[in-house]
Amino acid sequence: MFSNASNFTNDVDLTFAIIIGISLFFLIGLTFLMIYFMIKYNHKKNPVATDIPGHMGLEILWTVIPTILVLVMFYYGWAGYTKMRTAPKDAIQIKATGRMWSWTFEYENGRVTDTLVIPLNKAVKLNLFSNDVIHSLYIPAFRVKEDLVPGDSNWMWFIGQQIGSYNILCAEYCGDRHSYMISKVDVLFPEEYEKWYKSTPKKALYGADAGQNLLKSNGCFGCHSVDGKVIAAPSFKGIMTRISEVKTDKGEEAFIKVDNAYIIRSIEDPNKEVVEGFGKIMPANNNLTEKELEQIIDYLKTLK
Amino acid sequence: MSENHTSNSEESFYKSKKGLASWIFTLDHKRIALLYLYSIAIFFLVGMTLGFIMRLELFAPGGQLMNPRTYNQMFTFHGVIMIFLVIIPSIPAVFGNFMLPIMLGTDDVALPKLNLFSWWLYVIGAVMALSTLVWGNGPADTGWTFYAPYSVTSDTDVSMLLLAAFVLGFSSILTGLNFIVTIHRLRAPGMGWFKMPLFAWGLYATAWIQLLATPIVGITLLMVVVERSFGIGLFNPALGGDPILYQHLFWIYSHPVVYVMILPAMGIISEIIPTSAQRTIFGYKAIALSSMAIAFLGYFVWGHHMFTTGMSGEAAIVFSFVTFLVAIPTAIKVFNWIATLYKGSIHITPNLLWSVAFVFNFLIGGLTGLINGALATDVHIHDTTYIVAHFHYTMFGGTIFVFFGALHYWFPKIWGRMYNTKLAYWALGLVFFGFNVMYGAMLVVGIQGMPRRYFDYLPEFEHLNKISTVGSWFLVFGILLMIFNLVRSARKGKKAPRNPWNGVTLEWQVPSPPPLHNFDHAPILSEKGPYDFSILGEINKYETTKIDK
Structure with a gap:
């Protein structure tokens, strides 16, 4: 205390x-x-x-x-x-989105991350959204917590006053991986923050690295492992050479050879063909460009 | 079954009829009370086992015994069983049914058939809830609060559990209705409102909440079923619904219902303390009316469950303010109980020590509630294990402790036998110690920031979780010891007299166990209210059992 x-x-x-x-x-x-x-x-x-x-x-x-x-x-x-509940008008605006079971933070310049990075002694306002069920963004060290309500908007604000890295936890029960919906808030010196804010992450430059970065910032690794372990969804390891038994939204069962088209269908309309043994829990994402989808597939191909 | 040891010609209610049908179709309030007791005891053991296993899972970080889905289903089932099948019916349906008619000086509740029907609804609801373990897509994993939209989209069998809670709600409503009518219509001649025992006041305040608040949750849960079955958008934003509306509707019932759980317990404490101190209760009217004040104010505080949902600041301030007002009548009760011990002639008994343990736990439960009521601190501890611990301090340390205390207080009356006092003290000590270690550690780890409903946790929370789990072992062992003592004593204990604790309320004037129609002589009432110990001699004249001390 x-x-x-x-x-x-x-x-x-x-x-x-x-x-x-x-x-x-x-x-x-x-x-x-x-x-x-x-x-x-x-x-x-x-x-x-x-x-x-x-x-x-x-x-x-x-x-x-x-x-x-x-x-x-x-x-x-x-x-x-x-x-x-009274945020200053000049606070840095960041869009925080929760989903089963990861966080993403979107900055005003379009930068998207899975950890929150903020400058020391500057007011930060998080505009809170949820893609699926109710989550609650909780930073125990800061004594703040607000719910992310789907279909509704909420917000919170705070000033980080000490350099360091603090836990972000989900406080509202949201399903199987609720206790693993963890991220960090990094409080940096203003100069460091500026440098970070303006730089483009090197890994996002091209090809498979960009794909990995996209999966990370969209929170995909919350459920899909890269080492073959089953978390809450099929692992990415070896996915591009896999033949999967799926259940379609019409209740039919089918075998599917995983290819580029299936990956794209699974991202944009995930409940259409769900791999046997898993629930319909993945949120749809229609915000990725064709190039980004390509980068993701490039990355998945490296996971043999 | 106990034998009839009184020289009275009338047999005990156990002997009036025999066979299974004479029990499950009985209209006798005492037999219905015991039907409830045995059903509730079974479900309590199930709920306790689930809690015990969850604590084992949390002994160390990472998965120990199960996967997250199973853990989530366990805390959901634990919550539903303990809330809907144990605590809500516990004191009213068992001790209310058994004692209320006797304490009012009458031979049964006003509507005996409705009473039996309530128990049958309880059984049907319980079977429906249990059926989700066997049939369907597996038991629900939503938490007992069934928050939308998770409860709408979860692929587990949520609907059946919701319907079960709906049916159980009716059981609760009908019991409440029955008690209101009984208290209004069947008080013995000469027993005015302020001459009623305080347990009757507690039940009366409770009954009104059951009657007025339960229908709201019934409809709300049904709305979720409709949304799941027919895709009508009520609470799921993907269908145009509003998840916050669900929380309002849910807590409009579920906050008042915590007073359904605690008010009858407070009533029993107001019986045990005067009997143990052999003097009249301090501040009878203050205690009686504070029950009504709590019941009334309890309707207007539901928003304090929702301070972090983005509700308007003005609304939050009003809800916080009214929440603090509830603390005042609650404090009045505690002060009056303690003042009742002043200048008494106190007999230390297991039932008194259970009551004192209750006051201690309930003080912690109430005082930790102040942190929930204060807005700034609520934001920090909301949805952490602190809330879980606070809730268990009031409901378990509060209501269930009183339930255990009432079992020891009325045990001689119900079974006509005495229990082993030494074992009773040992059990109480273990339960009290284990309980406080288990939930005390959860209070602290909650303030440190560990969210609730966590299958796994960060390494910094490990120490306190270990301590908490060790506490649960003492707790469970104590409870099993208590049950062993009581079950054995019900069959083999020493014969009990009519009035083992020298009480003066009417239940001590009937034989132990009572005959079918309760009274074998006209009840003796004092002009000076229900706790006038100057009539003790006159009451004990009717003692017919030889006591070997």
Whole structure:
């Protein structure tokens, strides 16, 4: 606690400290009182009970004091939250998209990544979208969390105040690989960030490397491994020489020799022919250009 | 079955009729209560086993025993069983059914046939839920909250489980209706509203929530079934629906329903503490009316489950504010319980210690709830294991602890036997220790940022998860020890008198176990309310069982 990693940590941790402090006082005090009464007024020491049906003054006292205390807690919670919901206008805008089970971040210059990179001490606003079910973007170190709701838009903002790399987790249950929907936010010095922001990643330049980069930034490796392991979908290893048993959307079963056309069909309309033994969980992607599709296939061919 | 040991001519309700049909078609509120008890006990053991296995899976990072899909199906089934088949019916359907008519001084609930029908609906709902284990595409993997659009698109057998919850909802509504009518119409002559035992007040507040809130979740779950079956866009944005609408409809029921789960428990605590302290309850009216206040305010706080969905800031502030207001009547209850111990003549019994353990756990459950109510901190701990632990502190450490306490309190009345006190203390100690280790560790790891419903976790969460799992072993062992003690004592325990704890509410005036029509003499009521211990001598005059101490 009190790490100061983002502009919200201090407010949130202070609220934690106030509430936990008051809570511990009451927990320990009341528990002690119960035990004390049970010993002091045990029937062996106190054979005759005194009937006390109530006391108006006490009832008022223990209505008023909790009321004041909860109003204090409410105030601190409200004050911290209001800051979270008022983003500065000049914040860097980044589009964050969640899908089963990966994150992508799209910058204003069109750059797409699977890890979030932000500059130190600059306000960042994430515009949140989901392609399938509800996810929740959670950065524990920053004390922030917002849901990504399909068909709806949401947003969050924060300022990274310490250089470092922090976990991004999915907090809303989203299916088989929910606990593996993990990414990072890297907080860089502004100069480094500028350099990163303006450079094109070298690997995206041509051919198979560009294909690998596309698969990575689109989150494909969340389900498709490259080493033959089955995560939640068929592995990419050796995919271009495979004959797969598939089930079509009409319920028919068929054997398909994997070729360029099948790969493209599977990206653009994945539920049409699903490999036997797997669910209809892959989201469609129609945003790739012909050249990009080609690069992806080039890359897949290298995985023998 | 217990034998009848009273010299009274009337036989115990166990002996009035025999055979399976005399049980499953019985109209006797006591037998229906026991039908519920045995069914709930079975499902509790199933739910507990699932929880135990999940904790084993989480003992170390990475897959240990199963794949993620199986784990997800397990926490879904654990949640559905524990919520719909155990906690919601637990105290009302078992102890409410058994004790309410006796405590009001009457021979049965107002609508006995409806009562039996409720149990049958419960059985049908339970069979429907269990059927998903055997038939269809495998049990649902959506979590017990059935959030859309995941619940609409999941290829597991979600619809059958939703229909099961729908049927179980009706069982709950009908029990609530029955209790409202019983409390309004069947109180003994001379028992005014404020002369009712506080357990009856707890059940009364609960019954109204069951009656008014349950239909909403019933319709909502049915809407998901319709969407899954016919592709009508209600909650799935791909079909033009709104997933946030689902959450509103779901929590409009499911927040009030946590008070369905806790209010009857608070009622039982308000019985056990005065009996143990041998003095009247402190602040009777404050406790009775705070139940109604909690039931009322509980309707207006559902939004605090949705602070991170992008709801408007104004709405969030109102929901946060009202959430804090619920803390006040809750605090009033705790203060009054503790004040009831003051200047009492306290007899330490297993049932009192279960109650004190409840107050301790429930304090943690309630106080950790303040962090959920405060907006800034809620954002951090929302959807983490902190929430799971908070919920279990109120529902398990709260309601189920009281359920266990009530089993020890009313055990002599229900089975006419006493249990082994020493074993009861050992079981309580193990359960209390294991429970706090298990969920205490989950509270902390949640604040550290571990999301809930996680099959696997990051290495930094390993220590606390290990501690939590070890806690679960103590917990389960304690529960099994308690069940062993109670089951054995129900058959072999010492014979119980009418009034082993020297209570003054009406159930202590009938034989143990009670005869079919409950009372063998006109109930004795005090002018001064239900907890007037000056009439104890008069009550114990009717004692007919010889007690060998």
